[in-house]
Amino acid sequence: MPAPHGGKLVRRIDSSKSIEGMDRVEVSRDMAHDIENIANGVFSPLEGFMCSEDFESVLHHMRLANDVPWTIPIVFDFEDGFKEGDEVALVAENGMEAIFSIEEIYTYNKKEYAEKVFKTTDVAHPGVKKVMEMKEKLAGGKITLIKEGNEEFNKYYLKPYETRILFKEKGWRDIVAFQTRNVPHIGHEYVQKTALTFVDGIFINPIVGKKKKGDFKDEVILKAYDALIKHYYLKDRAVLAILKTEMRYAGPREAIFHAIVRKNFGCTHFIVGRDHAGVGNYYGPYEAHDIFNEFPDLGITPIFFRSFFYCKKCGGVVNEKICPHDKEHHIYYSGTKIREMLQRGETPPEIMMRREVAEIIMSYDNPFVE
Amino acid sequence: MSEEKKEEKGKYTTVSIPTPLAEKIKKRIEGTGFNSISSYVTYVLRELLASMEEEEQEEVFSKEDEEKIKERLRALGYLD
Numbered sequence: 001m002p003a004p005h006g007g008k009l010v011r012r013i014d015s016s017k018s019i020e021g022m023d024r025v026e027v028s029r030d031m032a033h034d035i036e037n038i039a040n041g042v043f044s045p046l047e048g049f050m051c052s053e054d055f056e057s058v059l060h061h062m063r064l065a066n067d068v069p070w071t072i073p074i075v076f077d078f079e080d081g082f083k084e085g086d087e088v089a090l091v092a093e094n095g096m097e098a099i100f101s102i103e104e105i106y107t108y109n110k111k112e113y114a115e116k117v118f119k120t121t122d123v124a125h126p127g128v129k130k131v132m133e134m135k136e137k138l139a140g141g142k143i144t145l146i147k148e149g150n151e152e153f154n155k156y157y158l159k160p161y162e163t164r165i166l167f168k169e170k171g172w173r174d175i176v177a178f179q180t181r182n183v184p185h186i187g188h189e190y191v192q193k194t195a196l197t198f199v200d201g202i203f204i205n206p207i208v209g210k211k212k213k214g215d216f217k218d219e220v221i222l223k224a225y226d227a228l229i230k231h232y233y234l235k236d237r238a239v240l241a242i243l244k245t246e247m248r249y250a251g252p253r254e255a256i257f258h259a260i261v262r263k264n265f266g267c268t269h270f271i272v273g274r275d276h277a278g279v280g281n282y283y284g285p286y287e288a289h290d291i292f293n294e295f296p297d298l299g300i301t302p303i304f305f306r307s308f309f310y311c312k313k314c315g316g317v318v319n320e321k322i323c324p325h326d327k328e329h330h331i332y333y334s335g336t337k338i339r340e341m342l343q344r345g346e347t348p349p350e351i352m353m354r355r356e357v358a359e360i361i362m363s364y365d366n367p368f369v370e
Numbered sequence: 371m372s373e374e375k376k377e378e379k380g381k382y383t384t385v386s387i388p389t390p391l392a393e394k395i396k397k398r399i400e401g402t403g404f405n406s407i408s409s410y411v412t413y414v415l416r417e418l419l420a421s422m423e424e425e426e427q428e429e430v431f432s433k434e435d436e437e438k439i440k441e442r443l444r445a446l447g448y449l450d
Binding site for chain 1: 403413414419423431439442443446447448449
């Protein structure tokens, strides 16, 4: 099992502390998730929100100031009211409580942030839009989680110190992680099973958190995967658990970030598909593969996949490396096409989606984020 | 990234290596994605250090902590 990223699994939880009498700041659900991710070691080696040295280093070098690979800024933005040395209580609607020890307050350039992380300053990009809407100052410093938020899907919520023990108990040494924000179609299943053939187990880890309009709802994704695993996977070879964080849609940089997070869960391999964490046409289809060449010290092995498709001549699911036939014989697993069929109330054919999965999705009046 | 830009945005230092080795590296990186001897040496050293860190001991939980975690995993249906 790989050592946690940066060498140590962070655990910054102290339920004996109290926020009574402290200034309180209400944070969003996504921010609350990231606070829990820091405290529970999902974002190891981060112990809090980034100070300026790490922030600048991540923007310009895709590494923390101590040279450890890290590609996405994890920052706390605010308007006014704090000073360096303050301890403030961070609270969320879901009941999460944490203490934020502010070490540094600094300003930043939003345009530069967007350009470096998202490779664009176009506000039509959801990540850029969010950065442009952020407040003007950033505060860095350690956080201590006092109380976890109480949310739905908690039965699917595992922390890195739990998955590491789980994998050990299952006797898994080589574990491949699959990141998703979609319901599974046959193409996904083939990618997962092809990778699984060479390792001991698969960790299917859907992202739960803010998504864009038209994405599948979290509950639908989880139920669809439950159905797929129940009917088509060996019980002892697949684990389904959620990752509570928002999609940043930062394409290649986010692929590295996703791999680091899965390394912290104890995974040895990470599946990177076509246009990983992409949106629109902001990134090349395989940019998220190429970026891994810049990180010989990542500590988790990427497994790159090109798209699978159904070939009528081969009579099965194949990819461009193994199928010699022309495109006219191919049926592609287009997420958009499947979504459109489902929206029209049509059941996708079984060569595209398992019947059990389609039934789950179609049991919802509206399975999509509005 | 130009050397000047690197100086501006990050912290760099100079390491001396034998000239013949530098020449060998210069030849080796021709036509590759490496644009300088420094970037190649950085890459190789990062790779080497990471492989050494991987061999280091992983965190060990106390028996009590481990048992609590296993109990939760059983309760959630992840372990029999």
